Amino acid sequence: MFSLGRELPGALGRTGTISTPHGEIRTPAFIPVGTRATVKAVLPEQMAELGAQALLANAYHLYLQPGADIVDEAGGLGAFMNWPGPTFTDSGGFQVLSLGAGFQKTLSMASKGVEADDVIAEGKNRLATVDDDGVTFKSHLDGSKHRFTPEVSMQIQHQLGADIMFAFDELTTLMNTYGYQVESLARTQDWARRCVDEHRRLSATRADKPAQALFGVVQGAQHEDLRRQAARGLVPLGFDGYGIGGAIEKDNLGTIVRWVCEELEPHKPRHLLGISEPDDLFTAVENGCDTFDCVSPSRVARSSRVYAMTGRYNLLVAASRRDFGPIDPACDCYTCAHYSKAYLHHLFKTKEYVAATLCTIHNERFTVRLVDDMRAHLEAGTFADFRDDFLARFYG
Template identity: 80%
Template sequence: MFTVGKQLPGTLGRTGVLSTPHGDVRTPAFVPVGTKATVKAVLPEAMAELGAQALLANAYHLYLQPGADVVDEAGGLGAFMGWRGPTFTDSGGFQVLSLGAGFQKTLSMDSTTATADDVIAPGKERLAHVDEDGVTFRSHLDGSKHRFTPEVSMGIQHQLGADVIFAFDELTTLMNSRGYQIESLARTQRWAERCVREHERLTQERADKPYQALFGVVQGAQHEDLRRQAARDLRPLGFDGYGIGGAIEKERLGEITSWAVSELEEDKPRHLLGIGEPDDFFAAVEAGIDTFDCVSPTREARRSRVYTRDGRFNLLQARFKRDFTPIDETCDCYTCTHYTKAYLHHLYKAKEYLSATLASIHNERFTVRLVDDIRASIEDGTYADVKADVLARYYAS
């Protein structure tokens, strides 16, 4: 399933090939996010043309709408969305718990005491409650009540039919106490064991379907001993690969990630959940990460922000009204080879939907290409030079 290629000297980084029933993924690789079986505002054909090797969708959102059974009946996620390549689905745990606590990137769990473990977003109502068996939550769409357990998450992801699926885990925040982190980590381990058992059962029950690789998720927040212990505890369960998840201090991303990776098998793939900035890619690659996913390229595009080799800028700025050059003259995407900053500025000012499409195509191409360049630089021995050049230019201002 995973073949290790060339090592990055002095680091945990490497190249590799992740083999799936729907094709190979050469790593390191960026996996664009198509949350609801669509990369927002972009056709699947365009995602293939810009170099995306795989796409990731979300179990929580597809469970709520249109329903995992609908996707299953359509022939699985790829067939449903018209994407022929490999697919990933996350377990739904992030959305169940983060939306339930009123946060997005900052997560909070339930607690019986009014401490940091009980924090929710200001002005929000808690929509998710954790217990030993799973999570009870209310839909962010209509307030209806639902229940996710490890078994339910596995069932949903098997119906979605992605090539890579993730174990259901409990996410914590940097605000949670160490005591709660320990309690949560033990619960996530028990959930992981249940996920493995249910995955094995469903794989046998659905033997006519392509095999789905199950990744365990390493939690532990910012605590080195907990991260290492979590990784060691997951190894005997026989996962096909691993996701590194939970709260990670950006400034220590490489350090914290490396704690977990150094405890995992070298011949299994590692995926870092929710990473999308250039400096994060380099830090994560050096820490041994093989694949990444993030919504940033399309989210930033909808907000009129685009990436270039010289940093990120906002196309709504007045200086672009008569700028008849492409977003990035070094970019080979369809947007940069056909349209100007002046045209996109006009689209955003006129609130035309095409603005998000064109900017998303560029941002996804920029991100995919950056990680492709990192992979190539490991192969040809120019990694240090590529890293220095990319970071110096991108963060110059």
């Protein structure tokens, strides 16, 4: 499934190729997120034009709407959304457990330094409860009750039909005690084994469908012993690749990724879940990760925030009102070729829907191209110079 290319001298970074039934992914690569089988505000055809090699959708959301059985009847995720290339689905664990704790996208940062076994955001009601067999949760849409187990997650993801899917895991927060992290890690290890067993059973019974790869997920928060233990525990189970998940403080990202990648098999791909900021991408690449996903480029675009070589800024600032230049003169996207900051400022001020489309095209292209450039510089042996030059301009 994965062929290794050039390795970064003195570091874990490398290039490679992931082969899937729907095409190859040259790595490192950024995988844009189409949560509900769509990247919000952008057509799949546009995602292909801006260079996306694969898209990731969410099992939790597609299970609730329209239902995994409907996606299966449509011919799988790619056919359903008119995307011919490779696809990923996450297991649904992040949404089930983050919504259950009420933190959504800020799982780890809300109460730094606070430790507790039962973590819940202030003013929120618990929507999910975990036991050794699985998770019982209430839908965030209508409050209906549901249950995910490792077997159910595999059944849903097989129906969704993505080329790459992830094992069901328990997502903890940085506020959980060390004792709870130990307990959770044992549970996630058992769930990983059950996912492998169910994946093999379903692959045999659905042998007429395109083959699907299963990635195990490494948890362990910010504890070196737990991260290394988690990685070592997954290797004998025979996963096709690995996801690195869980709550990680930004300053510790490179260290934790390195711990994990030092323990994993070098001939299998590694996916870091949920990052897209430029400094994080550079850090993850040089410490051994191959692919990444995050909703942030499209999410911030919908609120008028865009990326340029000189940093991220908000188009709604007064300076954009009479600025007839592009978002970024160095960008080759459709938006920068045809539309000015003044026009985009006007669209956001008048709440026109096309503003989100045009800025999402730009942000996704910016992020995809950045990781593509990292790959090119890894191949050329100039990664360190490229990293230093880019980060100096972007954060300078």
